[in-house]
Amino acid sequence: MDALLRADPVVPQRFLIVETGQPLPALRRHGGFPHWIRVAAGLAERDTATVDVEAGETLPAADGFAGVIVTGSGAMVSDRLDWSERTAAWLAEVARAGIPVLGICYGHQLLAHALGGEVGDHPGGREMGTFEIVLEDAARDDAVLGPLPSRFDAQLTHVQSVLRLPDGATVLARSAHEPVQAFRWGEAAWGVQFHPEFSATHMRGYIRARRVALMREGQDPDALSKAVGAAPQGRRVLKRFVHVAREARA
Numbered sequence: 001m002d003a004l005l006r007a008d009p010v011v012p013q014r015f016l017i018v019e020t021g022q023p024l025p026a027l028r029r030h031g032g033f034p035h036w037i038r039v040a041a042g043l044a045e046r047d048t049a050t051v052d053v054e055a056g057e058t059l060p061a062a063d064g065f066a067g068v069i070v071t072g073s074g075a076m077v078s079d080r081l082d083w084s085e086r087t088a089a090w091l092a093e094v095a096r097a098g099i100p101v102l103g104i105c106y107g108h109q110l111l112a113h114a115l116g117g118e119v120g121d122h123p124g125g126r127e128m129g130t131f132e133i134v135l136e137d138a139a140r141d142d143a144v145l146g147p148l149p150s151r152f153d154a155q156l157t158h159v160q161s162v163l164r165l166p167d168g169a170t171v172l173a174r175s176a177h178e179p180v181q182a183f184r185w186g187e188a189a190w191g192v193q194f195h196p197e198f199s200a201t202h203m204r205g206y207i208r209a210r211r212v213a214l215m216r217e218g219q220d221p222d223a224l225s226k227a228v229g230a231a232p233q234g235r236r237v238l239k240r241f242v243h244v245a246r247e248a249r250a
Helices: 025-030 033-041 082-096 106-114 200-209 211-216 221-226 232-249
Strands: 015-019 048-052 067-070 101-104 118-121 127-135 151-158 160-164 169-174 182-185 189-192
Touching: 015 033, 025 200, 033 048, 033 232, 067 082, 067 106, 067 232, 082 101, 082 106, 101 106, 101 232, 106 118, 106 160, 106 182, 106 189, 127 200, 127 221, 151 200, 151 232, 200 211, 200 221, 211 221
Parallel strands: 015 048, 015 067, 067 101, 101 189
Antiparallel strands: 118 160, 127 151, 127 169, 169 182, 182 189
């Protein structure tokens, strides 16, 4: 585990990455989710600390960090695993303290659950591939998503969703399949169902690895893979979060 040293207590600069899972085995040669996030966010390794909660590592105090980023996972929030529930309780404290938080996919769902929302299987099944994200009117003034185009592509892979938002949350984006692609709770906690850290290579790898499951579900993995494209605007979300968090904590 990275040394969980606190950054400058006056102006925190480092980010804590809460690792809730690993990429599929075929994609681990590209590194783990913390590495993918650092690359997409433009962060050097020295700018982050990582805690692997799925492996049982202890969460640190978050007040010495500029912000917290929670990764995706192959786990299911609705299973309420011990490590996941401990992380949810910690996340609720962090969000209520006003420390900037960004949850990605599983992290997005876990944040909603932590704050009193409901997470479960999407009634329409799996969403996987490159799809259009549409910003809601409420996103126009949002610090993280507001600067993005009203419609942009992003990489997606999930079978569970936020079925009911926590009180005080605002929906910021949707897709044709998923009504809660992004939300904000309070002034400094965001969740995004899509994967801003995924490249087109990562996305094609996930489709290839899930080929049998997709066919069993009546989806066409070849068509999904062919439709995969770059999603630079989706990746901007991480850079925006880093900028906004540092500004807020300065």
